[in-house]
Amino acid sequence: MRTGPAAGRSGYFHEALCYASDDELLAVTVPFLLGGVAAGEPTFVAFGERTAGLVRSALPAGHGIEFLTGGDVYARPTAAVRMYRQLLADLVAGGATQIRIIGEVPRVGLGSTWDWWARYEAAINRAYDDWPLWSMCAYDTRITPAAALADVGATHPCFARPDGRHVPSRGYLGPESFLRRNPPMPADPIQADPPLVELTDPTAAQARAAVHRVGQGGRLSEDDLDDFVVAVSETVTNALRHGCPPVRLRLWAAPERVVATVRDGGRGPADPYAGLLLAADGKPGGLGLWITHQSCNHVTQRRDAEGFTLRLTAGRPPG
Amino acid sequence: MSDRPGPYGHVCRAYDDPAGFAAGAEEFLRAGLAAGERVWYVVAGPAEPVRERLRGVDLFAQALLSGAAEVRALDAAYTTGTVIDPAGQVAVYRAATRRALAAGYSGLRVAASCTDLVRTAPQRDAFARYEQRINRMMRSEAFRAMCGYHRPALGDQAVAELACLHPGHNVAGLRFGLYATAADAGHATLVGELDPANHELFRIALDRTELQPVDGELVLDASDLRFLDHRTLIHLSEHAQQRDARLVLRGCRAGTARLAALLDLPALNVEVTR
Numbered sequence: 001m002r003t004g005p006a007a008g009r010s011g012y013f014h015e016a017l018c019y020a021s022d023d024e025l026l027a028v029t030v031p032f033l034l035g036g037v038a039a040g041e042p043t044f045v046a047f048g049e050r051t052a053g054l055v056r057s058a059l060p061a062g063h064g065i066e067f068l069t070g071g072d073v074y075a076r077p078t079a080a081v082r083m084y085r086q087l088l089a090d091l092v093a094g095g096a097t098q099i100r101i102i103g104e105v106p107r108v109g110l111g112s113t114w115d116w117w118a119r120y121e122a123a124i125n126r127a128y129d130d131w132p133l134w135s136m137c138a139y140d141t142r143i144t145p146a147a148a149l150a151d152v153g154a155t156h157p158c159f160a161r162p163d164g165r166h167v168p169s170r171g172y173l174g175p176e177s178f179l180r181r182n183p184p185m186p187a188d189p190i191q192a193d194p195p196l197v198e199l200t201d202p203t204a205a206q207a208r209a210a211v212h213r214v215g216q217g218g219r220l221s222e223d224d225l226d227d228f229v230v231a232v233s234e235t236v237t238n239a240l241r242h243g244c245p246p247v248r249l250r251l252w253a254a255p256e257r258v259v260a261t262v263r264d265g266g267r268g269p270a271d272p273y274a275g276l277l278l279a280a281d282g283k284p285g286g287l288g289l290w291i292t293h294q295s296c297n298h299v300t301q302r303r304d305a306e307g308f309t310l311r312l313t314a315g316r317p318p319g
Numbered sequence: 320m321s322d323r324p325g326p327y328g329h330v331c332r333a334y335d336d337p338a339g340f341a342a343g344a345e346e347f348l349r350a351g352l353a354a355g356e357r358v359w360y361v362v363a364g365p366a367e368p369v370r371e372r373l374r375g376v377d378l379f380a381q382a383l384l385s386g387a388a389e390v391r392a393l394d395a396a397y398t399t400g401t402v403i404d405p406a407g408q409v410a411v412y413r414a415a416t417r418r419a420l421a422a423g424y425s426g427l428r429v430a431a432s433c434t435d436l437v438r439t440a441p442q443r444d445a446f447a448r449y450e451q452r453i454n455r456m457m458r459s460e461a462f463r464a465m466c467g468y469h470r471p472a473l474g475d476q477a478v479a480e481l482a483c484l485h486p487g488h489n490v491a492g493l494r495f496g497l498y499a500t501a502a503d504a505g506h507a508t509l510v511g512e513l514d515p516a517n518h519e520l521f522r523i524a525l526d527r528t529e530l531q532p533v534d535g536e537l538v539l540d541a542s543d544l545r546f547l548d549h550r551t552l553i554h555l556s557e558h559a560q561q562r563d564a565r566l567v568l569r570g571c572r573a574g575t576a577r578l579a580a581l582l583d584l585p586a587l588n589v590e591v592t593r
Binding site: 082203204205208222223226227229230233234237241287288291294295 | 494512516548573574578581
């Protein structure tokens with residue numbers, strides 16, 4: 001039996017908690033967590049250090065709530081999906097009738113990489129719907145930009161209010177509608193300069209060699225460079241196989257990051273979840289784009305009249 | 320990759336001009352004579368004109384007289400027919416190598432113009448399997464070889480199918496190699512880069528390598544593997560599963576291990592040593 005506002009529902013109950021003070025955060029979080037424990041439901045917190053500390057100090061001793069390390073859980077949106085899907089599957093296999101999780105996007109994710117976290121928030125409406133999950137995504141309105149808060153409303157079907165109410169989101173779009181939007185792709189500041197490399201219709205091998213040239217010299221760690229080579233290789237391969245010519249690879253570099261854009265004359269993937277979730281029907285290109293999302297520190301996309309562009313960032317994205 | 324003799328001296332030399340092959344083959348054989356090996360020069364046409372020419376060439380003149388060097392026609396050196404018998408041909412060279420050793424030479428070295436043995440797809444398939452078997456044989460026998468393939472007669476695809484099975488080759492644009500580096504049939508070495516551009520070529524090469532599980536494992540040494548994509552990892556896992564084995568990629572880059580971990584493949588182990 002599910003408890004709380006999700007009682008009687010199946011699948012995922014996805015709420016946002018937008019709070020303007022620490023008291024508001026605790027007013028919702030503490031009863032949410034203790035209610036889960038009281039109902040015998042596996043209950044988790046995936047907050048950053050500050051907010052996790054607040055919550056810990058407000059909980060009674062021996063509370064039975066598990067704290068996930070926010071920094072690892074939310075390193076990349078697709079890594080979070082992978083981890084949570086495994087966790088939920090294991091818990092339900094173990095007999096859980098509802099799982100409660102409250103988490104937050106890392107503060108750095110509210111900046112230049114917000115768009116892929118917004119896409120994450122949309123995609124998980126489907127990704128977690130296989131399990132009886134009640135989750136809250138906490139957003140501090142003091143530090144979250146207004147545009148991001150609008151996306152929160154569009155991606156969460158319900159709000160948990162500090163006064164204890166559960167209110168439907170009037171701006172909710174549904175995941176596919178949200179993911180099919182085509183928002184502008186703000187340029188990374190280093191794109192103001194001419195690219196260090198520009199290749200037309202490169203082979204994947206030529207693309208990899210170019211990334212190695214640009215990424216070496218300490219700009220990226222060895223691991224980040226290896227993963228970025230994988231990402232660019234997959235993206236160029238997809239563009240050559242599934243896109244339309246010409247395929248253009250451009251590379252820029254800053255002291256702690258490398259940016260690649262891969263543009264082709266096609267329309268990009270038809271699946272709105274492409275890159276975020278594995279295609280259940282094994283559509284071509286789906287796995288490569290999913291791996292790309294697992295191998296970069298930011299992936300964003302833009303479709304325009306002339307074609308489709310995917311931009312990949314390795315290293316530290318701009319602040 | 321280059322046409323330098325590899326770790327155990329099995330080289331593929333693709334050529335456009337027969338004279339170019341002759342020059343490379345004679346240099347290869349001259350190195351063998353200098354190392355005290357018996358050498359065979361296996362030629363596509365009649366042996367006598369080549370023998371006659373070499374009688375006028377310094378080191379070869381004396382070697383032809385002493386028996387250290389022989390020029391043989393193709394059908395005198397290979398179990399030719401329509402399609403080569405891989406095991407039979409390996410036995411021929413093993414026996415010849417041991418005869419050379421018994422006669423006081425340090426080994427047997429062969430430069431062979433193999434084009435006539437691989438003109439059709441069935442011929443090529445059998446010969447490729449022979450190439451991997453001879454790779455294994457070379458791990459325990461003092462045998463070295465240069466295989467010559469005439470590119471205009473065979474085409475780039477056929478040459479690539481054969482060249483990728485050699486530790487050394489001179490085929491530009493061929494981005495990977497797969498060759499046995501241990502005497503047992505459970506091990507091979509994978510070098511270079513693998514992506515969709517050469518996936519089909521790799522699939523064919525892996526099939527022809529005929530890896531056989533040892534203690535339930537097929538082991539590929541990947542320490543000189545610069546890149547492989549997810550399709551290749553999936554294929555390796557499936558290849559092992561079909562043989563009720565696990566495939567071990569040994570000596571991989573850490574990035575390959577991370578990629579494999581994402582895919583969670585049932586029959587693949589990735590061992591990182593760098």
